[in-house]
Amino acid sequence: MGRLSNRTGPGGRSSLLAVELAPRHAFYDRCNEILAEAAFDETVEMLCRPCYEDDGRLSVPPGRYFRMLFVGQFEGLDSEREIEWRCADSLSLHRFLRLVEGERVPDHSTLSVTRSRLPLEVHHAVFGLILEIADKHDLVPARRIGVDASTQEAHASLRRLVRRDSGEDYQEMLRRLARASGIETPSTAELIRFDRARKNKTLSNADRVSQTDPAARIAKRKDGRTHLGCKPEHAVDLDTEVIVAIKIHPADQGDTQTLAGTLAHAEAMLDLVGAAPTPAAPAELIADTGCHSRAGLKALEDGAWTTRIAEKQQKGFARWHGDAAARRAVYNNRARLTSRVARTAFKRRGEKVERSFAHILDVGALRRTWLRGVANVEKRYTIQVAAYDLGSVMRHRFGAGTPRQAAATAYFIFFEYSLDAITSSGFGLPSGATHGTKAGGSSAVFICLLVSAI
Numbered sequence: 001m002g003r004l005s006n007r008t009g010p011g012g013r014s015s016l017l018a019v020e021l022a023p024r025h026a027f028y029d030r031c032n033e034i035l036a037e038a039a040f041d042e043t044v045e046m047l048c049r050p051c052y053e054d055d056g057r058l059s060v061p062p063g064r065y066f067r068m069l070f071v072g073q074f075e076g077l078d079s080e081r082e083i084e085w086r087c088a089d090s091l092s093l094h095r096f097l098r099l100v101e102g103e104r105v106p107d108h109s110t111l112s113v114t115r116s117r118l119p120l121e122v123h124h125a126v127f128g129l130i131l132e133i134a135d136k137h138d139l140v141p142a143r144r145i146g147v148d149a150s151t152q153e154a155h156a157s158l159r160r161l162v163r164r165d166s167g168e169d170y171q172e173m174l175r176r177l178a179r180a181s182g183i184e185t186p187s188t189a190e191l192i193r194f195d196r197a198r199k200n201k202t203l204s205n206a207d208r209v210s211q212t213d214p215a216a217r218i219a220k221r222k223d224g225r226t227h228l229g230c231k232p233e234h235a236v237d238l239d240t241e242v243i244v245a246i247k248i249h250p251a252d253q254g255d256t257q258t259l260a261g262t263l264a265h266a267e268a269m270l271d272l273v274g275a276a277p278t279p280a281a282p283a284e285l286i287a288d289t290g291c292h293s294r295a296g297l298k299a300l301e302d303g304a305w306t307t308r309i310a311e312k313q314q315k316g317f318a319r320w321h322g323d324a325a326a327r328r329a330v331y332n333n334r335a336r337l338t339s340r341v342a343r344t345a346f347k348r349r350g351e352k353v354e355r356s357f358a359h360i361l362d363v364g365a366l367r368r369t370w371l372r373g374v375a376n377v378e379k380r381y382t383i384q385v386a387a388y389d390l391g392s393v394m395r396h397r398f399g400a401g402t403p404r405q406a407a408a409t410a411y412f413i414f415f416e417y418s419l420d421a422i423t424s425s426g427f428g429l430p431s432g433a434t435h436g437t438k439a440g441g442s443s444a445v446f447i448c449l450l451v452s453a454i
Helices: 016-020 025-037 040-050 062-075 080-089 092-096 109-119 120-136 170-181 189-195 255-272 293-302 324-336 341-362 374-398 403-424 443-452
Strands: 142-151 160-163 209-212 218-219 226-238 243-252 282-286 305-309
Touching: 016 062, 016 293, 025 040, 025 293, 025 374, 040 062, 040 443, 062 080, 062 092, 062 109, 062 374, 080 092, 080 109, 120 255, 142 255, 160 282, 170 189, 170 209, 226 374, 243 255, 243 374, 255 282, 255 293, 255 305, 282 341, 293 305, 293 324, 305 324, 305 341, 324 403, 341 374, 403 443
Parallel strands: 142 282, 282 305
Antiparallel strands: 142 226, 160 209, 218 226, 226 243
């Protein structure tokens, strides 16, 4: 197994071109500082050690593999081939990956082999390590947790669906129905016209399965289109916007079915940082109407979670059929929804949880995955969420959570300083003209943090 922990300095014994003359990127340099303070490479190598043999050719260091996936989130790259190209093109990313003389950026096939070699539990452990870093910066209070789900398009096509019982695909079904309607040898154009005129067209997950990705399910996306996909679900700390847990579920399961699994995973992740909720010290659970069910509220009552789950307006009276425990759980949850604290919590849920999906799926380019299988999708998704949490630590500590934000903030501050200098000197301005914005000492400190190495 290749190692980064036994190297000195940010890049080891690197070439003159790669280190001495390469432009430095303040964001990635500060990110490496945070990872070094947490002994990231040593811990990751210890976690991955059982997955490698003692002899043979040295593999890609696990710390470099996870750093490349971090780059995918920071730069908004959807495929591993794009990640390889971006890392190979940037000398500042060479420094971030800690490449030494004679080493090259791992190609996309190496990333795929490493991902298949490392189990899902190792990826969860690395996510827990980043969560511990966030906890050291007081970013995981774990008092209010918001839960929501979205859809992610799978790397599979509806055209490759076949029937579970007979293996018949969609084109074979159309030909059979066309022959039954009187068209003996239908052409492609006739099949298209026949399919358009056919009524009661439905696709059911109970009847059909994808040949390319059996784990993908037929689902309707947010824009109304029907695709094969999966369902990522986030558990977000509403006080700091840190994602404490994620799970990938089949897209045909409702929120009431997936909520229990996501909460169990959130408890396991929070237990790593000593912030797991208990019945003696419960945490608040904020969720929308999709998670509301009698059975779910009944299971959560008097447990580690104090529920504030939105409830649909009912018409008529509720009938409990003697289930006093469910009645008590529903009424207790309803009473918690009427306070000002609940209104504030739901407002923050709409801001923080929805924003986390925008950052991961849209900015992080994971709205469509290029991997197949729930385990592979969850591996990549988990590490990109870890990069998102690492960005939250960077924003808390240095004021910028992404490379673009760091560059934009530095440009804005330099522009303010230049304009302030011109205004104060009176160059080219009428006498008495002043600029309204003054850059203080904190801005100067931030500039030093961002561009001290440039």
